[in-house]
Amino acid sequence: MRHLWLLAMVAGCGQDWTESESSGLRLLDTTRTSNLNGQHRLAFDVLEGETAFLVTIDPEAPQRAVFLDVTDSDKQTVFDIDVVSEAQRRLTGGQFTLSTVSLNWPIREQDGALTAGQWRTDVGIIDAEDLFDAGVDSTIRVAFKQDSDFTAGDVRARVVFVGSVGEDEEVVRATEAAVAQWQGLYANFGLNLTVRFDTNASTEPVGAPGESSGELFELLSSESDVGEVTVVIAERIADNPGIQGFAGGVPGPILPSDRSVMVLSAIDNGGGDLLFSEQEIVLLAETMAHEVGHFIGLFHPVELTFDTWDALDDTPECDTQASCEAAYSRNLMYPVPVCSRTACTPQTEMTPAQRGVMHRSVWAN
Numbered sequence: 001m002r003h004l005w006l007l008a009m010v011a012g013c014g015q016d017w018t019e020s021e022s023s024g025l026r027l028l029d030t031t032r033t034s035n036l037n038g039q040h041r042l043a044f045d046v047l048e049g050e051t052a053f054l055v056t057i058d059p060e061a062p063q064r065a066v067f068l069d070v071t072d073s074d075k076q077t078v079f080d081i082d083v084v085s086e087a088q089r090r091l092t093g094g095q096f097t098l099s100t101v102s103l104n105w106p107i108r109e110q111d112g113a114l115t116a117g118q119w120r121t122d123v124g125i126i127d128a129e130d131l132f133d134a135g136v137d138s139t140i141r142v143a144f145k146q147d148s149d150f151t152a153g154d155v156r157a158r159v160v161f162v163g164s165v166g167e168d169e170e171v172v173r174a175t176e177a178a179v180a181q182w183q184g185l186y187a188n189f190g191l192n193l194t195v196r197f198d199t200n201a202s203t204e205p206v207g208a209p210g211e212s213s214g215e216l217f218e219l220l221s222s223e224s225d226v227g228e229v230t231v232v233i234a235e236r237i238a239d240n241p242g243i244q245g246f247a248g249g250v251p252g253p254i255l256p257s258d259r260s261v262m263v264l265s266a267i268d269n270g271g272g273d274l275l276f277s278e279q280e281i282v283l284l285a286e287t288m289a290h291e292v293g294h295f296i297g298l299f300h301p302v303e304l305t306f307d308t309w310d311a312l313d314d315t316p317e318c319d320t321q322a323s324c325e326a327a328y329s330r331n332l333m334y335p336v337p338v339c340s341r342t343a344c345t346p347q348t349e350m351t352p353a354q355r356g357v358m359h360r361s362v363w364a365n
């Protein structure tokens with residue numbers, strides 16, 4: 001009995017975290033085994049001056065994880081999966097059961113500010129039958145930022161050409177031109193974007209994050225700095241013809257994993273070939289800005305089924321293609337570009353609440 005009690009004390013006090021600092025973020029790392037209820041009960045201290053945290057849970061495959069609740073330093077529940085699920089709005093990827101799952105807090109202005117003191121979160125570990133699973137090990141990281149200005153911030157990206165596209169001068173030219181436009185787009189939202197380029201010679205097909213290519217994505221994300229997003233440029237996304245890009249999470253994981261990347265298809269942004277017109281370079285820039293928007297924490301204002309919306313209060317519901325295009329054809333987070341036969345509507349806008357999500361994200365520091 002005494003042995004069990006001691007274990008509980010250590011876990012409850014959160015003393016089994018390894019603390020470090022990287023690229024201006026404070027990091028807490030640990031590995032945990034899910035308890036008899038199939039949960040991780042995590043406690044960690046928010047320090048004075050810290051303004052947002054991002055938690056990532058990466059359970060052993062094939063188990064998945066989901067955030068059940070978050071409690072602040074006053075023991076108030078600020079996130080409750082039952083309330084969020086009932087609202088039928090997409091607030092965070094943390095409300096979904098995923099192979100690697102992340103939650104940033106706060107998300108919106110109405111979520112309030114971080115307060116110094118001990119915060120807690122309960123995470124469910126879920127098996128293939130959708131049941132809680134005890135005795136499962138997870139890798140866990142919490143990252144904290146101190147950026148107190150939610151109107152200005154820095155985003156850092158590493159763009160990695162994987163396979164033959166890295167030697168294709170036209171793809172490299174188009175990508176560099178698109179990155180310059182992407183920097184201009186983000187500058188309009190108060191985000192200073194710095195980008196470095198890299199290559200990886202893998203000749204394997206590149207899939208979608210969370211579906212395939214897990215080892216490659218874990219490697220590529222481990223080569224990026226902590227807090228630096230990893231954007232993969234591949235010739236195409238295997239098994240996903242016609243898809244221009246995928247993000248591994250909303251928000252993306254803050255530790256290396258099989259989901260810690262965005263993947264873009266050169267062919268599907270290049271109009272079906274690897275030659276880029278000016279219009280196609282614009283689309284590539286918007287795809288990069290859009291996918292990294294997901295990774296920073298944004299959902300589409302409306303899905304293409306026109307029956308699922310984000311949880312922001314200045315992206316009102318629409319429920320037909322016509323009304324949604326009227327509302328959002330210029331919005332950077334609309335799910336698709338809106339094009340006529342000759343031109344596409346520039347998608348360069350974000351609402352104040354969308355910008356607020358980006359600036360509260362640990363990915364924008």
Ligand SMILES: [Zn+2]
Nearest residue numbers: 290294300335
């Ligand atoms: Zn999207």
